[in-house]
Amino acid sequence: MKDFISIIFPRICAGCGNSLWKNEEVICHLCDYHLPRTNFHRDQENPVTITFRGRVHVESAAAYLYFNKGNKVQRLIHQLKYKGRKDIGVFLGNQYGRELIRSPFFKTVDQIIPVPLHKKKLMKRGYNQSEQIALGLSESMKIPVNKHQLIRIKATETQTHKSRFDRVMNVHEIFTVLDPLSLEGKHILLVDDVVTTGATLESCIQNLQNIPGIKISVACLATAVI
Ligand SMILES: [Zn+2]
DSSP: OOOHHHHHSOOOOOOTTBBOOTTTTTTTTTHHOOOBBOGGGOOOOSSHHHHHHOOOSSEEEEEEOOOOSSSSHHHHHHHHSOOHHHHHHHHHHHHHHHHHTTTGGGGGEEEEOOOOOEEEEHHHHHHHHHHHHHHHHHHTTTBBOOSSSEEEOOOOOOTTOHHHHHHHHHHHTTTTSSSSGEEEEEOEEEEEEEEOHHHHHHHHHHTTTTTTTTTEEEEEEEEEOO
């Protein structure tokens, strides 16, 4: 049946557009091989961790891939966010999870929490791209996803022409935790698609950090942090 479907709808690599071989899923082996991996999870002193320094405390933070204008990673994330390609998030999340579980810094994670979308945006898009990444991570790390505790209570305005300070102000306190007691003493892995200024994640962390005994780490699919 799978072969029959692929005759009518040829399976195409989401990275380069070439046909996929039978044993390939989502992206071809060549694109996979050339993905610009950061390996930040092997080093706690990495650019993503440093981004949060002096702002909020994180146990560990990392991002899987380098995001650059026009690169394959941008193309993949664009399809994940705007073209209904949820499978890209699950696939790359799963791959990333296999690397994260080998890192000593992510071994004690209890729950994976995706950065939530605002209700309206979720209705429009039909799914939360960060949740798809979280589902992939969950598959390979064997750690549950908790998508009901952290919610977004106000959509952010467009942030294109604002300074980092304005952006921080803009997203401040737009997240809330429904039952903080349920997260007491837990090590949470917050998941987002791309980390740039870290403002959105910072805002999430501010809402979680006062829960007694909580530890917060961050894993993003890609980073534009220099
Ligand atoms: Zn390819």
